[in-house]
Amino acid sequence: MIEIKGVAKLFKSGQKKIKAVDQVSLNVEKGEIFGVIGYSGAGKSTLIRMINQLERQTEGEIWIDGVPISRLSSRDLRVKRQKIGMIFQHFNLLWSRTVFDNIALPLEVANVPKSVRQERVHELIRLVGLEGKEQQYPSQLSGGQKQRVGIARALANQPTVLLCDEATSALDPKTTDSILELLKDINQKLGLTIILITHEMHVIQKICDRVAVMEEGRVVELGQVLQVFKEPKQQITKDFVKQITESSEALEAQAEWNIAEGKVVQCHFLVQTSGQPILSKLIRSCDVDVNVVQGKINKLKDSSYGTLFLHLTGSEAEINRAIQFLQEQQVEVEVLVG
């Protein structure tokens, strides 16, 4: 649905040249929620802004629904852009316009007749849960409500693609989750393709089907979110996954582990294995004592992923046998201590 082929962007500021995006090629499927994660300066904003040509690439091509958007004339681009919605970190609302009028703006620009416009705005207000706020101004709304206006406005012309540029970065964790739920709901109800950029793995974990990890303008890792969680390959990806699997409390607790004997292992297991009595089977099959030090389950978009820290004591041979047993049950095991 969206094909990004060998795209690069070179910025020139004075004598300096900055390659913000460097030979990125990606395909995003119709109806998918695709996340791009990276630290500040990785090139995420530049990449997403090239998808609707707010930024022109210096190399490569971008196709949306079979249309080479990167080659369109300004006039054709204006029309095509109506089918590509975008939301922003700081909402970009017009402060002098009410909620109703902010949402109506793209319909006015597209010359939609007033009666159709009114009906459509009411429909959008219901979709994003802002009933009763129609006549309020952005300054009277909470951050989450402002982003709901941003989402409604972005959906006004029934786009096929929604681009989200750090859409939850200015929001507190609870509001972030409610906006992510809304995006997931819209994706399912409208079959909308969503591309989002973020520096938070939590966002990727909650709603994305696939993720691309960006570093220094390049995509260094790409895959299904579950696969990337299970087997992060690059160090940067491992660090992002740790944002989720190792909370600061967990790290503090680890510092207090006083392991005089045995081994501490970190186990990663999927929801398919979590229904099985793996630990009791382990204790019955191997002559080891098992102490659960810490555990956590992360809910991904359509599945779950568990992390369990076990302290195993017994003879070296039996501990190794226990590790092998866990691996045979499709549990991934990493020895942390011992």
Ligand SMILES: Nc1ncnc2c1ncn2[C@@H]1O[C@H](COP(=O)(O)OP(=O)(O)OP(=O)(O)O)[C@@H](O)[C@H]1O
């Ligand atoms: N208009 C511009 N002119 C010159 N350099 C730019 C411009 N826009 C971005 N850059 C540079 O390109 C690189 C990538 O920036 P970009 O904003 O795409 O990264 P990012 O991953 O979105 O980071 P952030 O989350 O901080 O916005 C950075 O080094 C940035 O300084």
